[in-house]
Amino acid sequence: MSNIAGKAYAMNVITPMRWYMAWVNKLIFWVAMKKPSTLKGLVTLSLIHYARWVIIGRKQFPHLDPSQPKENLKYSYMLFFSNFNGSWDQYVDSFTFAIPSGLDLFWKWNLRYPRSVALTPFHKYIKYNQVETAHYYNAYPLATSNDIKSAKKVKQALLAFDDAAAGLPGDQFMKQYNALLRNLQNDLGDMHPAPIISMSAYQVQKRHDRHLRKQAERDGRIGKKILPDTSHEEPIDG
Secondary structure (H helix, E strand, C coil): CCCEECCEEEEEEEEEECHHHHHHHHHHHHHHHHCHHHHHHHHCCCCEEEEEEEEECCCCCCCCCCCCCCCCCCCEEEEEEEEEECCHHHHHHHHHHHCHHHHHHHCCCECCCCCCCCHHHHHHHHHHHECCCCCCCCCCCCCCHHHHHHHHHHHHHHHHHHHHCCCCCHHHHHHHHHHHHHHHHHHCCCCCCCCCCCHHHHHHHHHHHHHHHHHHHHCCCCCCCCCCCCCCCCCCCC
16 A cells, blocks of 8 residues: 555655755754754654655756756755654644644745645645655554554563562562553553555545445445445545
């Protein structure tokens, strides 16, 4: 499924920007790196695995072979790519709520950027410029970023417990072990596949349901019995 690998979603957005303003964006990114507090709202979003902005100048695109014609580009381009857990809408909305002014600052000189608030124009802008991810590898497909953090915490706690409990009498061991379980109960979740579908899977199901409905209409089987209709539903991931 495009964009999705297990519980993780890969987003790639490429937006054109005025080439003579690229240096301003580079300066903004440099300041953000030097002062991480400017991205504090972003860091608090635990659903994010990774997020990065990159600016490619209009003359910086790779030229891989002498036979490859060189592009005469009018604009520079800003690439935004990120991996996250949850649906497309959840991620974009969380981004907007976490650092709305930061998003407006980063994308300010991108063509036709509508600002991050209101949400609907911003959603349309991201969807229009998003490039589908056809190949996406995920080492832990059933784990979210929080699952990985919890697993690390559990491992460290178990190793520490193993050292501390060596040689303890049975009753003392059980007492310490139960205390360990109480402290780790929020980190012992069970991992299952997430109820997220890709856009391609959604479209296939939508066409299938439409085909069944049309066939039933031709056969005169539609009366009081209503077949499932998902044409009004929206895909979870966007």
